[in-house]
Amino acid sequence: MMAADGALLLSLVEEFVSGLQDSKAKDTAAGVRNGQFTVLQLVEALGLSLTSSQPHTRARGVQLLSEVLHECYGNLTEREVEVLIAFYENRLKDHYVITPSVLQGLRALTKCAALPPGSAVSMLRSLFQDVHVQSLMLMERSCVYNMLINLMETREAELKGLGADFVFGFVQSMDGERDPRNLLLAFQIAKNIVHRGYDLGKFTEELFEVTSCYFPIDFSPPPNDPHGITKEELIETLRAVLTGTPKFAEFLLPLIIEKLDSDVQSAKLDSLQTLTACVSQYEHKDLAEFLEGLWTSLRREVFQTSSERIESAGLAAVTALTSCLSRSVLNSDSEDSLSTFLDLVLKDCKHHLCEPDLKLVWPSAKLLQAACSASSRASHATTAAVMPSLIEQYSSRTQCSHRRTLLEVVLRFIQSVKTSQSSENEESVFSAFRQSLCGMVFSALSETNASLQITATSMLTSLAQQTGLLLDSDVELAVDHLTRLLLTEEDDRVSLAVVDCAGALAELHPTVFITKLIPRLKKEMFSEPMDEGDNRAASGQPSHHAMRQRCLSALAAVSTRPGVVRESTPVLLEVLGSVHAGSAAFSVEEVVSACHSLRRIAEQVQDTEEMGRCFHEVVIPRLISLALQAALQGEGSSGRRSPLVEEVVLSAVVSVISTSCARLQPMLAGQTASRAVSLFLDDDVSFLPDNSFPSQIQLLKKQQGDSWSRSQMVCLLMGCVCSLPRSVEVPQIDQLMSQLEELSCTCSHPLSYNSAAKCFSGLVNKRPQGDSLDSLVQTMMKRVCRELDSSSSPVRTQALTLMIWVSKALLLRYHPLSTALTDKLFSLLDDTDLGAAAADGFSLLMSDSSDVLNRGCHADVRIMYRQRFFSENSAKLVQGFNAAPQEKKSNYLKALSNIVNKLPKQVQITELPALLSLLLEALSCPDQGVQLSTLSCLEPVLVDPPPALIQQLEALVSRLLALTSSPTMSVKIASMRCIHAISRFPEHEILPFRARVLRALARPLDDRKRLVRSEAVQARGEWFLVGSPGGR
């Protein structure tokens, strides 16, 4: 060492020890780290301080050494460590003021990689011998626990060599610990002891006692929660200790039984969850002597439950217990504890299933089902004991409500077994009751009681899902019942259940559905309503319509297997075909439903080549062909117009096309797209069936006069090309884009120019980054701005529409050019004619659109684009608002509420303070749309009010109260919801408003509309409780 370094070290030591300059420890550590001096030299330099007769000086000396070690433990050699450990162990016997520093030093050494063999043991021996941990301060105790944790990580074998002494030492150290931070560490150590197989020796009970005395955990963090320790964390770690070994069983189980008696709900819940966790480790012999006690407690919790969480935790414990007993291997001499336990359960529960008033039937059934679901053996035993009497009762009872309860109970038994059976070929537990169960279901389906029928359909589904319970003849009978219900049953809930059931059964038994159900439904749908002209027709009409709707949704539900789809899609297409031809009288609504069914099939069917061909070669060409025929026919004559030119029908057709192009077979979808492009650009109709089209169709060209039926076909083009996966290329793209731009900027028919703009933007969104995209957008931008800037242009609305859609397309993919477009949109808020439309445009920009530019269409949508847009533009909005003339301000408020409304709540809350004055302003804006959207964005924020809001409470409350006498019911309702939410603010903040709110809410109590009254009642009721005894 250089002399200068030596002097430096000495002065550092001097300044730290006598000068009490704490920062010198860091400097010393830095010196050691960069090799200026060694630890040995530091010890030499410390010599005088360490041997001083003043304990405080010695303490200071040790502290410096420990702090340096804390920073530099990585560089120590084994020899150095050995010396240091010997030194520190010796210092443990020294004066108590030195102990904290000694422990700190030892902790640093436990992290050394170069810890010599045997030193861990010797360190711990001295520690346990010389230190009484619980008389140390919080930090030092934590130091001790950390030492143990460090050593357990690296020196497991050595510690295990200490045998039970280690456990004993630990038990003594943690006995009486009270700080939750340290408890977490101590539980961690205990968990390691239990899980890593340390020898507990004769200290099993001691270790259990010293940890279980904290069970169940009752801890609520201090209000500002500085340490971030939660009750759940403590519960989880303690539970891991207590449930970690079967050796604790004899102590833990009585403790759980005792704690289940507690009145504290959280203690009950914790006990039940701990029970569930511990039995997964146990064997039957650990449980045997406590079974009866446990059962009594569990039964009580389920029978007299006051909360669903406790009930379900209790049931989970019953299942866990049963499955533990089922798992255990029996000795020849031990009794079968599973059957002992099940006997207990059956004895207490079974008779409730037969009581005449069925009063305790549900809790009993749930307990039995919990046991039943645990294992195959348990389910055999339970069902054998319970099913016969349930079946017998079902046939002897006459009241519908009783029969329904019994049917529900049986259903739950079947469902509870379903979850436990693994192998498919195994015979069902219910085989013995097959016939009676089928009898029950079919008799219930024939009843007129709706809830009985609904339960029966779920039961049918469950039976079908168990192997061998439904024979082919049963399935046929079931399909007959389902068909009958579909055709005749008027109750919506029943038909919904029937449709679901048909869907589930068709998945398992497609053939019967193909041969029986589909032909029958087709026949009934195409039949005309009976007795036309008769006076019954008036009442018959709606039911015939409802029947058709049910049939249409059933056709969709059953079509999951390819075989079924092959049969059902032609029927649906025929609905469209015949309505176009005028040969069958389907209403527009029914046609739309047929399209929805087709779309649902496209969504749910497996993506196989066969299904892809079905859609791309049959369904889509047929749909386009029908729509085209309708369009051409519509413009020629003045006669009948096909329903297929209606906007609702066309959008439904588009959704079928875009769903199948997005989901089924990208290669085939690509073909469909290129055929569509050549149809629209080159009049190529060769792929369409019924090919009798004129040679010049020119769908994208501006038509003479107001012939919109042809131009609106562009929405079909959108369906074909905008939902393709991004990997599929669209042919003739440049020409296509320029024609779309032309159409969208010149056409005067809203559906046509809107669809053209959407189609354009859908393609822009997926075009690869680069010059060609940039110039495409810039050309479009130039044209749009030209139209927008000339106030006499007849197509300004069209230009605005195109601009909004393209900005959306670019905004979604974070394209830099989007800013230019959205800035233009902001500037239009001041426009006299387009201001309101521009404000609405922001809603379009921020919301998901259903047919284009969404993730389902494979659009390029970056996450959090809304937040990004908001944070980049909120300042512009506020500035624009302040600068705008009075009559234009409402456009800004509308734009703001459109944007804020769509932001996630978390962002709303953080951004709210900056915008609060604007939003409050918006509440007094006369535009009801603005009022409504502001209210709807305020309401979620009020659940967890930011401080900024509380400061403005006066302004907020007055404005909200004013809105309760708005002429519009939706505004009244929304404002009262907000007032309701405010009643949960801190009491001292809102108490001053109580009288005023109660007075103001008296008026809407007598509103003309019931919905308004009911909101007023709820809000007023809560405000009455504010500051009143027994309120919150």
Added chain:
Amino acid sequence: MSAGGRLENANPVIFQRSGERLLTASDEDEDVHDRIDDREIFDLIRSINDPEHPLSLEELNVVEQVRVKVNDAESSVGVEFTPTIPHCSMATLIGLSIKVKLLRSLPDRFKIDVQITPGTHASEEAVNKQLADKERVAAALENSSLLEVVNQCLTTRSI
């Protein structure tokens, strides 16, 4: 109130709750005037909590829709409630809760009449008299421990 924590009727029969009132198209039509009807009054009181069970008055069948009569035009409401057992000491308290709930929820033009279903309680007349007496109801609500229990019955339960 309750005698030393022991429940008077520890194991009551539980009835099914009626669902939410179904929304009709006319409910959302601004031009239709919805009159206050029996169901609406029943909806106000059916979710009141029982003072001793974690159940609603509807689940205990203490209130039923058939025992609710309202005349919107004449501004009068009559409710009859049925205590679970004839000696129920909670009867007055339940009646008071119903009365207070209606007072808070109805426009003040209404005359509110809350009574025990005839023949279902031992001290029917005395209770009815108490509930009909405006002064006594007002005085009862001045009593903060009584008000506390009533408020608890009227607190919407969070599940």
